[in-house]
Amino acid sequence: MADKNKRRRADADSDNRPFKSKLKPDAVILQTLKTLKSSAAASKTLTLSDVGLSSTCREVADLPIDEVQSEIESLAYRIASSILSGEGFSFSVPSRSAANQLYVSELDRIVLKDKSSVRNFGNVSTVRKATITLRILQLVHQLCTSNIHVTKRDLFYTDVKLFQDQTQSDGVLDDISCIVGCTRSSLNVVAAEKGVVVGRLMFSDNGDMIDCTKMGMGGKAIPPNIDRVGDMQSDALYILLVEKDAAFMRLSEDRFYNRFPCIIVTAKGQPDVATRLFLRKMKMELNLPVLALVDSDPYGLKILSVYGCGSKNMSYDSGNLTTPDIKWLGIRPSDLDKYKIPEQCRLPMTEQDIKTGKDLLEEDFVKKNPAWVEELNLMVKTKQKAEIQALSSFGFQYLSEVYLPLKLQEQDWL
Amino acid sequence: MADKNKRRRADADSDNRPFKSKLKPDAVILQTLKTLKSSAAASKTLTLSDVGLSSTCREVADLPIDEVQSEIESLAYRIASSILSGEGFSFSVPSRSAANQLYVSELDRIVLKDKSSVRNFGNVSTVRKATITLRILQLVHQLCTSNIHVTKRDLFYTDVKLFQDQTQSDGVLDDISCIVGCTRSSLNVVAAEKGVVVGRLMFSDNGDMIDCTKMGMGGKAIPPNIDRVGDMQSDALYILLVEKDAAFMRLSEDRFYNRFPCIIVTAKGQPDVATRLFLRKMKMELNLPVLALVDSDPYGLKILSVYGCGSKNMSYDSGNLTTPDIKWLGIRPSDLDKYKIPEQCRLPMTEQDIKTGKDLLEEDFVKKNPAWVEELNLMVKTKQKAEIQALSSFGFQYLSEVYLPLKLQEQDWL
Numbered sequence: 001m002a003d004k005n006k007r008r009r010a011d012a013d014s015d016n017r018p019f020k021s022k023l024k025p026d027a028v029i030l031q032t033l034k035t036l037k038s039s040a041a042a043s044k045t046l047t048l049s050d051v052g053l054s055s056t057c058r059e060v061a062d063l064p065i066d067e068v069q070s071e072i073e074s075l076a077y078r079i080a081s082s083i084l085s086g087e088g089f090s091f092s093v094p095s096r097s098a099a100n101q102l103y104v105s106e107l108d109r110i111v112l113k114d115k116s117s118v119r120n121f122g123n124v125s126t127v128r129k130a131t132i133t134l135r136i137l138q139l140v141h142q143l144c145t146s147n148i149h150v151t152k153r154d155l156f157y158t159d160v161k162l163f164q165d166q167t168q169s170d171g172v173l174d175d176i177s178c179i180v181g182c183t184r185s186s187l188n189v190v191a192a193e194k195g196v197v198v199g200r201l202m203f204s205d206n207g208d209m210i211d212c213t214k215m216g217m218g219g220k221a222i223p224p225n226i227d228r229v230g231d232m233q234s235d236a237l238y239i240l241l242v243e244k245d246a247a248f249m250r251l252s253e254d255r256f257y258n259r260f261p262c263i264i265v266t267a268k269g270q271p272d273v274a275t276r277l278f279l280r281k282m283k284m285e286l287n288l289p290v291l292a293l294v295d296s297d298p299y300g301l302k303i304l305s306v307y308g309c310g311s312k313n314m315s316y317d318s319g320n321l322t323t324p325d326i327k328w329l330g331i332r333p334s335d336l337d338k339y340k341i342p343e344q345c346r347l348p349m350t351e352q353d354i355k356t357g358k359d360l361l362e363e364d365f366v367k368k369n370p371a372w373v374e375e376l377n378l379m380v381k382t383k384q385k386a387e388i389q390a391l392s393s394f395g396f397q398y399l400s401e402v403y404l405p406l407k408l409q410e411q412d413w414l
Numbered sequence: 415m416a417d418k419n420k421r422r423r424a425d426a427d428s429d430n431r432p433f434k435s436k437l438k439p440d441a442v443i444l445q446t447l448k449t450l451k452s453s454a455a456a457s458k459t460l461t462l463s464d465v466g467l468s469s470t471c472r473e474v475a476d477l478p479i480d481e482v483q484s485e486i487e488s489l490a491y492r493i494a495s496s497i498l499s500g501e502g503f504s505f506s507v508p509s510r511s512a513a514n515q516l517y518v519s520e521l522d523r524i525v526l527k528d529k530s531s532v533r534n535f536g537n538v539s540t541v542r543k544a545t546i547t548l549r550i551l552q553l554v555h556q557l558c559t560s561n562i563h564v565t566k567r568d569l570f571y572t573d574v575k576l577f578q579d580q581t582q583s584d585g586v587l588d589d590i591s592c593i594v595g596c597t598r599s600s601l602n603v604v605a606a607e608k609g610v611v612v613g614r615l616m617f618s619d620n621g622d623m624i625d626c627t628k629m630g631m632g633g634k635a636i637p638p639n640i641d642r643v644g645d646m647q648s649d650a651l652y653i654l655l656v657e658k659d660a661a662f663m664r665l666s667e668d669r670f671y672n673r674f675p676c677i678i679v680t681a682k683g684q685p686d687v688a689t690r691l692f693l694r695k696m697k698m699e700l701n702l703p704v705l706a707l708v709d710s711d712p713y714g715l716k717i718l719s720v721y722g723c724g725s726k727n728m729s730y731d732s733g734n735l736t737t738p739d740i741k742w743l744g745i746r747p748s749d750l751d752k753y754k755i756p757e758q759c760r761l762p763m764t765e766q767d768i769k770t771g772k773d774l775l776e777e778d779f780v781k782k783n784p785a786w787v788e789e790l791n792l793m794v795k796t797k798q799k800a801e802i803q804a805l806s807s808f809g810f811q812y813l814s815e816v817y818l819p820l821k822l823q824e825q826d827w828l
Contacts, residue, residue, distance in 0.1 A: 143810070149631070149667055150810045151660040157806040161758040193610075193659065196635045205630020206667070216619020217563070218637030221610045223630050224663055245607065246565040249638055253563055253620070344575040392571040396557070396564045 017394050018340055020402050022409075026259060029409045033237040033260060036411070040238075040289035045324050051106045058094055058112050059319045062227070063182040069144035071180050072137055079134075088122035091133055094178035094316065101315045103364040108324060109309045112178070112316040132172045133179075135162055140176065143188040149225045152189055174316070183320050185226050185277065195222035195267040195275030196248065199257030200236040201282070203229055212263065217253045222265070226277040232285045235261055239282055241326065242266040243294040243303055247388045247399060254400040260408060263288070271306050273314075273321065279307060280323045290323055291413055293404075296331040297349070297385035298356040301366070301376065304328060309365040327413035328372060330403070333379040336386055339403065345390040349383045371414040431808050432754055434816050436823075440673060443823045447651040447674060450825070454652075454703035459738050465520045472508055472526050473733045476641070477596040483558035485594050486551055493548075502536035505547055508592040508730065515729045517778040522738060523723045526592075526730040546586045547593075549576055554590065557602040563639045566603055588730070597734050599640050599691065609636035609681040609689030610662065613671030614650040615696070617643055626677065631667045636679070640691040646699045649675055653696055654818075655740065656680040657708040657717055661802045661813060668814040674822060677702070685720050687728075687735065693721060694737045704737055705827055707818075710745040711763070711799035712770040715780070715790065718742060723779040741827035742786060744817070747793040750800055753817065759804040763797045785828040 048054045063071070079089040094100075095115040103110050121130040139158055143150060152173060156166040163169040177184050184190075196219035201212040205220075206228045212220055223229055240262045242248045248266040251257070257264055263282060267275035283290055292307070294300030308326045310318035336346060349357070357380045360366050366373060379385065391399045407413070462468045477485070493503040508514075509529040517524050535544040553572055557564060566587060570580040577583040591598050598604075612633035615626040619634075620642045626634050637643055654676045656662045662680040665671070671678055677696060681689035697704055706721070708714030722740045724732035750760060763771070771794045774780050780787060793799065805813045821827070 146811070148810060149663070150806070151663065151803075153660050153801075153803045154664070154806040154810055157759055157801070157803045158810070160756075160807070190663070193632055193663075196607075205632050208628040208630045210628075210630065214622040214624075215634070216622045216624065216637050217639060217642060218607055218619050218635040220629070221632040221635045223632030225631060225667075228631060246567050249563070249565065249604070249607075250568070253639075342574075345571055387567075387571070389565075389567045389571045392564070392568040393574070396562060396568055396572070397560070 017398055017402050019406055023402065023405055024409055026405075029260060029405055030237070032411055033408060036289050037237045037287075040325070041287040043325065045284070046107050047319070048104075048107070048111065051104060053104065053111070056114055057102065057104075058114050058178070058181075058316065060177050060181050060183050060317050061186075062320060063180070063186045065144050065147060065186070065188065065227075068180060068182055068186050068188075069141060071182075072141045072144070075137065075179075076141075088120070089130075090118050090120035090122070090126075091130060091175075091179060092116045093119050093133075093175050096174060096178065096313070096316060098312065101312060103309070105364060105368050108365060108368065109318040109322045110312060110315040111318055129172065132162060132168060133175060135159055136169060136172050136176055140187045140189070147188070149188045149190050151191070151224075155189060174314070178316050183317050184273070188225075188227075190224040191273045193221055193224040193274050194269075194272045195265060195278065196220060197222055197263065197265045197278065198248070198252045199240075199263040200234050200261050201263045201286075202231070202233045204231040205229055213257070217249065219248070219252055219264075222274050222278045224274045226274065226281060229278065229281065232282060234263060234282075234286050234288070236263045236286070236288060238262050239279070239286075239288050239290045240264045240329075241279065241290055241292045241307065242388075243292075243300055244268070244388055247293060250397070251400055251404075254397060256400045256404065260405065269303075271303060276307060276321045276323070280321065283323045290326045291329040292326050293329055293388060294331070295385070295387045296333050296336060296379065297387075298353055298360055298376075298379070300331075301328075301360055301372070302356070305360075305363070305365055328375070329407055329413045331386055331388055331390070332414070333375045333382065333384075336382075336384060339391075341386055341390050342393050345393045346384045346386045349379070349385050353385060354380060354383065369414065375414070431812055431816055433820055437816065437819055438823055440819075443674060443819055444651070446825055447822060450703050451651045451701075454739070455701040457739065459698070460521050461733070462518075462521070462525065465518060467518065467525070470528055471516065471518075472528050472592070472595075472730065474591055474595050474597050474731050475600075476734055477594075477600045479558050479561060479600070479602065479641075482594060482596055482600050482602075483555060485596070486555045486558070489551065489593070502534070503544075504532050504534035504536070504540075505544060505589075505593060506530045507533050507547075507589050510588060510592065510727070510730060512726065515726060517723070519778060519782050522779060522782065523732045523736045524726060524729040525732055543586065546576060546582060547589060549573055550583060550586050550590055554601045554603070561602070563602045563604050565605065565638075569603060588728070592730050597731050598687070602639070604638040605687045607635055607638040607688050608683075608686045609679060609692065610634060611636055611677065611679045611692065612662070612666045613654075613677040614648050614675050615677045616645070616647045618645040619643055627671070631663065633662070633666055633678075636688050636692045638688050640688065640695060643692065643695065646696060648677060648696075648700050648702070650677045650700070650702060652676050653693070653700075653702050653704045654678045654743075655693065655704055655706045655721065656802075657683065657706075657714055658802055659683075661707060664811070665814055665818075668811060670814045670818065674819065683717075685717060690721060690735045690737070694735065697737045704740045705743040706740050707743050707802060708745070709799070709801045710747050710750060710793065711801075712767055712774055712790075712793070714745070715742070715774055715786070716770070719774075719777070719779050742789070743821055743827045745800055745802055745804070746828070747789050747796065747798075750796075750798060753805075755800055755804050756807050759807045760798045760800050763793070763799050767799060768794060768797060783828065789828070
């Protein structure tokens, strides 16, 4: 059988690969990474109160399950006493609309302002939503007492007659996060998992200790419930956040994480909540810098921004979902010429791509970083994009053996 | 912190759950499963030669990398000598068209017949494809010598100028599988991974030993390259093949695999090649019966059929990709009434659903199993479908605590 010890020789074209000769010994590159790591460990993540916004903006927090339960119970007591005093009941629900969102540049993420609306049971226009809210509070309370995790889809199916369609129960679930002041995962409602992780990381998943250096090429599936993830330990110097599965596979098979100690993580495209939470937890607990490897197109940068600054429809939870200070390692628009990516491996941008690129140029989180603006301007100007896989034109292992080591050596991140 | 030992009490409505009272002690159910396991171990998987078709049908095999390499090298010698003798060169390429496919009921899968066509370099209509074929043979040979795995996307990017678009390199790659007579994974070209596995299984992935009982709730990502998977060991009594992620999560969190020893696997929807190969390998090496838990809709049955009989466009590889004798455990159309799934949790079938259902009734692999035909007829007649999650209407853990145990107890699979 074929096994990892059997690689007979490197690609035939090893020596002709562009920039191969520029590579310094690994020890030199490792020194660079150690410096990067200590600077990341020294930087502090700001909170709403640090920037004086804690009274005008709201945020949810990861709460232990007992606290969620008692929060729901005290809400129930308030409702009961309101009813007993002849006043019916209502909820005060934080608004999650765009008008109530704010990008805070000091925090480099989108947060929710403090506008709320009243959801009254005794009003014909809000009675349905108030009923759904109460029902979902009851279901979440049940999740707390039995301490199990379910998906949003499971929740919907417990009372299809009332919820009618899943967007209704999903929306109210987000409302309840804001009302209780906790994250959706604290409510024990989790999203389907998509991400995988491999490399120099150990952590516990639901009580089992996982060693991510011993996960073969497939990696470990990122658990859907972050509250059962703990005990993170690592001797990595950085986290490598990869957009695509194919690049993850290449790096995993080549055990890139052993040559330049790192943790490699991917959500296989659009970041899901579980992967975002996992990345943030790693960054926070291990104090590691995060370097992102995404396609050189507007969506690559967009994906980077979701990890970094959050998505608009979950802005109330941006504090828990976002990972500050992600560096854009590659593939950057300027890399296309710099690394002499052949013309035929570049793709023309579509009208939609160009529009998305121009829209991104208007976004605060891009504008904040002049070097990113410059890269994005270059992309829109040249109207060219390229996938990570375009590097395969120099040999399948060019990514792991030349491009990434050189990027790290040159500290070529923004 | 919340942990698995902290479940304080079962769902409040435990005792009212329908059919809960019908459940016998676990030991009785385990005895049923042991009988199922021994009957699965006794059954033999037929091959083309068993049914006298080995001369008129063709199949590919999993070949070790050295054999793939020497096969390509002897092909190159033949081409060179053909050129030297002044005759140019051509490939004989097995046809993969629908007209060359055959459903063999004894094998219960789709196979490829023996028609071939000539792809001549000296002919203006085939020169392009012959060139692409030669180029991909060269690239695969390079993969053999360095013994690394790449994706189809990587392959495309090595020569965009020639391939023009990925469908062309993908198609020729399948041709090369047929020419060389090996599976696509034997060519070291793998698909992106999607599946996860959890439960009573140990296996090695790229040299690392994986214990799937210690993978928390997230499970282990199924490796993209089956040839680096080995040393499978298990004390499971059956394999539970699950269509959806949410059901997988429920069973994984509840550690269902410890109560009724099994291996739980899902491809999260449409089965990908890696998961299909992995399932087959488990079935073959461990001699375990496979029970499928899919949605009660035409797509659920379609997914089951892809695992069982293969997809049409990869019929040349059906022998390696398919898992024989998968039992349809649930959710079956007859379960909707039997388990009293509330009306509001059933969904009306769309016109397209009904058409897909009727098309399935014409398929050989459905017709072969009269009990399946009956179920499918019922679905099309009632025009109702339901997802696995519909069981959540009886409580989130109804699936793992009542529905599945009862199904196993009653040997209610088809």
